Ligand SMILES: Nc1ncnc2c1ncn2[C@@H]1O[C@H](COP(=O)(O)OP(=O)(O)OP(=O)(O)O)[C@@H](O)[C@H]1O
């Protein structure tokens with residue numbers, strides 16, 4: 035796998051961007067294309083336009099490794115590839131939140147549809163970053179819709195085995211993470227005439243052959259004949275082709291139906307309609323009386339009417355009547371007119387085409403409903419995924435074609451390609467040159483062919499081919515295709531891009547042609563001769579109301595729902611519908627408006643040969659395509675121009691985060707030319723840029739890469755700063771929260787404690803002296819409770835003390851004081867604590883029987899020892915050394931302590947021991 039940048043691909047591979055060619059001529063252009071084509075390098079840039087050659091072989095360019103190598107890369111960082119273009123479109127979406135569109139153009143068989151599928155595969159692969167199954171499911175649905183639409187809208191033509199016979203524009207929706215979340219498909223004019231008529235070598239739509247290739251369905255749908263025997267599918271004489279595996283494709287379509295969400299009933303109905311159309315092709319008529327006809331019946335299981343009735347679930351008689359007669363209402367009266375064979379055949383074909391067209395429209399509607407439901411589901415969960423309004427549009431439309439017999443369909447297809455070329459000129463060539471002029475940039479003007487004149491020839495109001503066609507369709511009475519041809523011959527006889535046998539018989543185009551039913555348009559991509567036969571009819575596209583009513587009344591509700599207008603009464607008047615040409619013209623105008631409102635990316639597809647060969651390089655064919663696609667002009671405009679342009683405001687806004695300029699530029703402006711100049715000077719790319727009035731133009735991609743690389747580095751450092759700030763902010767917030775939590779806890783604890791204290795207070799305030807239960811509290815209140823209990827005891831004691839007389843209060847204090855020392859020491863403590871303290875106990879007759887002797891002795895000793903009061907006196911027992919007991923009196927005065935014998939009249943013989951000596 036080699037995916038070097040376009041500048042380092044190696045000289046043997048030519049140049050990866052045509053603007054790198056030294057000399058820009060058709061020869062050098064083709065030479066470069068050839069070198070690359072032979073080396074399997076099918077992609078080359080012209081600036082941001084991708085030129086893609088159809089390799090007509092499988093190339094190893096689309097593996098998952100390739101996808102990964104282009105993911106997230108700038109367009110010119112790797113070798114030219116369609117993945118790089120898809121990545122650029124996706125990056126536009128992500129970086130600028132702007133919608134983009136990829137316009138794929140080129141002639142039939144040049145590889146547009148393949149390119150669109152590759153782009154879709156790439157986008158769905160790189161966008162499911164988180165590998166979610168839901169995203170995978172959406173991606174699968176998006177991819178599988180292609181399988182269904184290709185089966186029903188593509189066919190084998192002489193130019194392409196899988197030619198798109200309808201135009202397709204697909205919008206991919208993204209969510210806020212830029213992951214795909216649905217989409218919308220718009221389809222343009224299906225070539226329905228193919229249902230009933232194919233040129234030699236061409237086939238009907240693939241779906242017809244797929245149904246017939248499946249043996250299991252042959253019986254169910256009533257196919258008793260060989261495919262070659264069914265008129266609607268055998269006209270090209272190539273029912274079976276080696277290159278197309280109808281059986282396998284049928285299985286894939288069934289799988290796709292299931293993936294998209296079709297029910298079994300719906301799938302069966304789809305195939306029933308396809309089957310019924312095949313049978314309709316074999317339905318023939320027999321003449322009854324020269325003016326009327328009837329359906330030719332076959333008396334066995336191959337009878338087409340029998341199977342049409344079974345498959346469409348309509349009564350045989352009603353089908354018969356709708357095919358062979360017409361109900362007409364005039365002035366509120368209803369008539370039935372019988373049809374001749376020609377008109378009946380016309381009606382049958384019109385019915386077949388309309389059935390198929392409605393089926394195709396229903397399929398697109400169904401797919402869109404599924405895709406929008408997917409998006410809706412995501413919107414319904416706003417926290418999960420948010421829908422963004424930016425989209426990537428992919429346009430894959432039928433390519434320019436010149437068939438053997440070109441009719442109204444080819445005119446529409448080629449007109450569509452003219453419009454797309456016009457858009458390309460508008461957006462790529464003209465706008466680019468206009469911009470240089472506006473910006474006052476020195477510029478060498480490049481001439482190019484502007485195909486507006488051809489677009490005008492086809493679609494200008496009142497004076498164009500489509501306008502004259504509409505006018506002819508509106509005339510009441512018999513108007514023929516020849517009359518229409520006459521009118522355009524008159525109108526455009528001098529037009530440089532119009533010719534007909536009548537207006538320019540000398541034109542070499544009419545040399546060997548003997549019919550005068552033709553006209554020629556010189557398209558940008560070549561001259562095309564159109565046969566005017568059937569133009570009016572195809573433009574009017576009438577379908578008789580009988581068929582609408584018939585199908586509306588089908589027993590099959592799905593089929594019936596495709597024909598709502600069949601409900602109208604026969605006599606109701608309906609407005610004339612717009613002609614096919616007008617509808618197509620309107621849809622082209624709105625498509626161009628849609629595309630020009632988005633950032634466009636172009637893929638210009640080139641077909642190397644008409645033989646579908648992988649090694650044939652048809653120089654003439656390729657030169658022709660290069661010329662009409664305007665690729666040389668594109669290179670010239672691009673080369674003289676710049677690879678990138680950007681307004682000063684956007685430039686400064688985008689690159690101000692580059693490390694070396696960040697500190698100098700203010701985050702909020704000014705986003706001026708001076709700031710942009712400063713950035714370019716700092717990055718030394720001043721030489722490679724040009725300053726316009728409002729925009730800056732970058733000449734070379736390398737400068738752009740440098741800017742982008744520096745921006746990425748700047749982003750990384752900003753991300754680091756952001757991460758740091760976020761981390762510090764989150765830590766601070768955590769700290770503050772924790773701190774707050776601690777404060778709240780502490781306040782709450784205080785509050786609870788205070789509440790508890792009040793509770794305790796309330797509990798005990800009225801219960802002085804009583805013993806009541808302590809109010810319950812949590813275990814964490816134990817320390818508080820201990821303190822409270824202590825306080826409470828003190829308080830209670832104090833209150834109890836205050837109830838005592840004053841004298842007792844003092845004694846009480848003394849007792850308390852003593853209790854500190856004696857508690858648990860004296861066995862009398864408990865008894866004595868409840869007794870009143872009397873101090874001089876020996877003075878009391880109840881304590882001392884010899885009170886008078888005591889008083890007398892005391893009186894004497896007071897005079898001798900001069901003390902002022904007796905603090906304590908009592909009787910005590912003395913044990914001598916022989917363990918003999920004797921009674922003694924102990925007297926404590928404020929000065930001394932005495933021990934005397936009561937039996938000896940308390941005589942204080944000895945001096946007392948001074949109290950101070952004891953303490
Ligand atoms: N990148 C490719 N790799 C391999 N084969 C390719 C590639 N592109 C195109 N082809 C081949 O060319 C064929 C025609 O391509 P495709 O159907 O994409 O043409 P187209 O431009 O869509 O034509 P039309 O306008 O008729 O629809 C494909 O069926 C395929 O065989």
Ligand SMILES: [Mg+2]
Nearest residue numbers: 146147197198
């Ligand atoms: Mg195609």
